[in-house]
Amino acid sequence: MELADSMYSYRYEFPAAKVIDRCKNCGNDIYEHQKYWDVFGTIICEECIDDFSVED
Structure with a gap:
């Protein structure tokens, strides 16, 4: 059995963070589990x- 040339070939990949909304003031994405305010x-x-x- 041969190992891959790079650790990136077999490392664990975390699931991508899910964008749930965008800040109306700065325009940055808001991801799941981040604190934010919905003001009207x-x-x-x-x-x-x-x-x-x-x-x-």
Whole structure:
């Protein structure tokens, strides 16, 4: 039995992450298991939510 020339020929491949939506502020994809906000139908990712916070 001969081994492959490269470890990439026989390594385990993780399933590709599934995109569930896109941030309306920055345009980045939002993947399964990522935190995001749906504000009246506007999807906002975790990185952008601080752009919408108000401080006194």
